[in-house]
Amino acid sequence: MKRVLLKLSGEALAGDKKTGFDEPTVMKVAEQVRTLTERQIQVGIVIGGGNFWRGRTSETIDRTRADQIGMLATVMNCIYVSEIFRHAGMMTQILTPFACGSMTKLFSKDRANKYFAHNMVVFFAGGTGHPYFSTDTATVLRAVEIEADGILLAKAVDGVYDKDPKAYADAKRYDAISIEEVIAKKLSVVDMTASILCMENRMPMYVFALNEENSIIKAISGQFHGTEVTV
DSSP states (O other): OOEEEEEEOHHHHHGGGOSSOOHHHHHHHHHHHHHHHHTTOEEEEEEOOTTTOOGGGOSSSOHHHHHHHHHHHHHHHHHHHHHHHHHTTOOEEEEESSOBTBSSEEOOHHHHHHHHHTTOEEEEOSTTSSTTOOHHHHHHHHHHHTTOSEEEEEESSSSEESSOTTTOTTOOEESEEEHHHHHHHTOSSSOHHHHHHHHHHTOOEEEEETTSTTHHHHHHHTOOSEEEEEO
16 A cells, blocks of 8 residues: 555544543554654544544534534644654644634645655544534545545454444454445444445445554554455
8 A cells, every 4th residue: 555544533542531632542653653654655644533522412502513513623633643743753734624724724635645745644634524424424535535545444443343342242343344235234334425435436444443553554564453344
């Protein structure tokens, strides 16, 4: 792979605290991504906002407003993680689909490609910029736009299961599964909109647990403990 889109779960970045950030966890991510950049692999990153906000669970806030809060949560996450990456010796830039003053730059494919050409890690914050679309959809959309070779899904669980492993002790993990089967069985890899976008644009995904040792590097090499979602 020459260019990848890494999706980080907000909850996974929070570690055992379940909210906010766990800096040692973020530093481990930074060290792995630095290894990828040293191998001349271009890395784009999308981060979920679940460590700060899950608006869909609220019955008192308008859905559009709740989603806007979630978009801002992803901006905060990207600013924080970007700074940790810089501390680890990488150059970074944050792109958003809406203006955030001087904190980010507006997204365009040309701008992203320019930053990649300068060996920068590019963060795609703010989701799609529209309500009713998750960061899953934003992840696939940006991966397709930047012509990534694949999506690395670093989650709190170690792959794709036939049912919720937290609720069912007999849940079985797939080593590989097609995106068509994911859609047919309505498996919770990414949401349905993102899954269909993956299928239509033939974008493979590699799903694994963030907290496993060197899981991001292993995902790139194909020697990882997780699930490959094929197209």
